[in-house]
């Protein structure tokens with residue numbers, strides 16, 4: 662469960678997130694829907710302690726992350742492009758990440774398998790397509806077997822096969838009782854993937870309802 666209460670983030674005079682409250686339940690896929698600049702990424706960064714709120718609180722399973730990013734075993738994230746060295750192989754990248762968090766190499770192989778990257782695990786990340794890069798980002802997000810996943814625009818740059826895979830994979834993770842939050846600027850993506858949608862606009866919550874309510878409204 663992710664809970665935000667009166668959450669705001671100002672960058673100087675710029676109000677990125679403007680006094681928003683919401684709850685994101687486990688066992689579902691929840692979508693943050695909104696145009697570029699709506700405050701989706703900022704809200705996600707606040708959740709995991711990558712940024713500090715100007716006011717209000719946001720908790721994940723009751724935990725308030727502050728100065729440090731949330732631990733990999735509790736919360737998996739796909740936020741911005743993290744520093745993946747282009748000369749490294751996918752396996753080597755994940756192994757390094759695993760080693761710093763006390764996660765086994767066996768788990769690295771498992772995650773490569775789950776994300777469909779086993780056959781290219783030895784290849785340079787620099788030669789990866791955007792879609793393969795997204796798969797690698799998702800592999801890193803699930804490495805710690807987290808209860809909560811926060812994914813910023815996970816289908817960006819994916820080919821049609823990749824899009825279908827992400828949808829099925831996120832739905833599968835939610836069916837295991839995990840909390841899954843993804844952002845997208847596409848209503849069509851929400852309709853295909855999310856159980857519940859929170860619409861953001863100019864840093865405010867514009868709507869917060871089960872997907873069925875959006876579809877029946879057309």
Ligand code: ADP
Pocket residue numbers: 672675676677678695696697698699700701702703704
């Ligand atoms: P979204 O993810 O919905 O595209 P963001 O959360 O990235 O939106 O951005 C919300 C608003 O806050 C935008 O107007 C953006 O320009 C601004 N913003 C985000 N991060 C910063 C920052 N570090 N400094 C200044 N403005 C920022």
Ligand code: ADP
Pocket residue numbers: 697698702703
């Ligand atoms: P998005 O969240 O839409 O994927 P970004 O997070 O890269 O995109 O940034 C959204 C907007 O926030 C950008 O247009 C940029 O102007 C602004 N922004 C992000 N980081 C900063 C920053 N450190 N300083 C000023 N503006 C920023």
